[in-house]
Amino acid sequence: MKKVLFVGSLLAMGILMGCSGDKGKAEGKQETVKTQVLKVAFNQSENHPQYKALEEFGKKLEEQTKGAYKLEISPNELLGDQRATAELVQNGVIQMSVVGNPVVESFNSDFAVIGLPYLYDSLEHQKKVFLSDVLDPLFESVKSSGFEVIGAFTAGARCLYTDKPMVKPEDLKGYKFRVMQSDTMKKMVDYMGGIGTPMGQGEVYTAVQQGVIEGGENNEVTYVDLKHYEIAPYFSYTNHLMVPDLIIINEKLYNGMTPENRKIFDDLMKQTIENEFEVWNENVEVAKKVATDNGAKFIEVDIKPFQERVKPLQEEVANRSEMTKKIYSDVRALAQ
Template sequence: MKKVMKLGLGVIFFSFLMGCSGDKGEVKSTTLKVAFNQSEAHPQYKALKEFGEKLDKETNGQYKLEISPNSLLGDQRASAELVQNGVIQMAVVGNPVVESFNKDFAVIGLPYIYDSIDHQKSVFLSGKLDDLFKSVGKNGFQVVGAYTAGARSVYTNKPIEKPEDLRGYKIRVMQSDTMKKMVDLMGGVGTPMAQGEVYTAIQQGVLEGGENNEVTYADLKHYEVSKYFSYTNHLMVPDLIIINDKIYTGMTKENKEIFDKLIRESVESEFEAWNENVLASKKLAEENGAKFIDISIEQFQENVKPLQEDVVNTSDVTKKIYQDIRDLTK
């Protein structure tokens, strides 16, 4: 009888110890590896880093972020495939990458669909794009938010104030048929080319100019070969934050709410950081002789309408998204 009592007490004591051990055990932590193609100085990197610190804190260490900048994990298309297959968990990719999975995404990257950076911000935070973002879940990932990459404008060796000023001017565009058509309609000659080749191409007369935002214009010192930056503001391509579908849907309700809340805060933070970087980039370029020219863009907007109509009329989904975006200007 005493042996039985001792055995019973032993089991109870062991169970008590195990319970205490469980209470004090380490929290299971999931590291979200993020592919990023820009440097640590980029506004999007800063926003991601802040997001990661908050996520770690608010989930009590259950989720941590590990960012790999400078395309260390491959280009954006390769990064999206790594997220899709679960090799890594997250990435920031340009809208055209996700467009290759669902053509409806083309509508949110149309020329002149956003009136300003503030308008774009209101769209990204409105919830109007939620259904579109969830639509790629069947591809193994979800879009959970969108960062701005600023407004793209034309820069050349002279001020560009109307479409006629671009006649015969070869302007570098991203390697996309849509982007080439856009610059052609704006009056120039869209010339697809890798970004790293642009400086030399302008210098040698292969190109007459490029089109990009102020940050890239200054970072790549294109002001040295194209002094005039004319505010055509023709394009604001979203950069999309994607996450592996299984990781996202596998979060507890509480952690998913925290994650979504912090992504929204990150988007707001990135817009603020972007605007600060634009001011600094303009100052640097102006100190090196660049001229920033404010122009009337109505004729450029009119010229690209055929391209807008082609994309908007792709489906009922794109028609609705376009109208939702334009309604947010009112």
């Protein structure tokens, strides 16, 4: 009888110990959630609307994935210029970057179609495009390069700025304007009447001071953020370009997310893209006031002569492939 009681006691202790061990493992698992830090490269300052949008995205992502992912944004080209950071994302050295459309264009020339001059009629038209699915086939076309485009931010309308108003194509003659490092962008300014000069954005201020170029082309926010009003006080509303800034992510990391976290990530990214348009508009008004207070002049322009000038470029790029034909057609259809 004592033996039976003794064996029963041992069994009971074993069951209790087993339960305790399992509970401990479960508790330990909950307490040690592994956080994946997503390093994000960004070439503008912390004051930029896109930085603010990403910052908010990061907070919500960490919260909704219960700490599985955390964003670490490096502004001001701390991780290198956009082309260099795209390669870092490819290789998995960093996880994400925001890059101008021409950077991805170097991986697939079809991307030139969504950076064409006068493709979008307004920011509302561009927002409608970015929140639709018409660009998905294009975005997915670079998967084999080691990264995926997961969305696009607006960067407003790009305009010319230099030491005098630019109100007609003839005003651009002999003037060298910095453009992004893209053959399409260079051709654009050449067609408009000036001389497109590819160079890094960080070089513009000194290049204008030294007379290497006469001006640049960008939006009001960047114009003010980089204090280009100090060296090019006339900002002419040519509104020639609404080039997307693309959000790219390492393909292996993106496909390695759990279905639940992937859905959270994608849903939040779509919200972030929509919200960034609102933040952008607010920041434009603030930027214009800063520039005006510092002596800058904002000049209204009749854009029709410039639109006519760039038509050959639009036709050349839009008819480059079946992909570009469809994308161009779908984007224009959303303007209705």
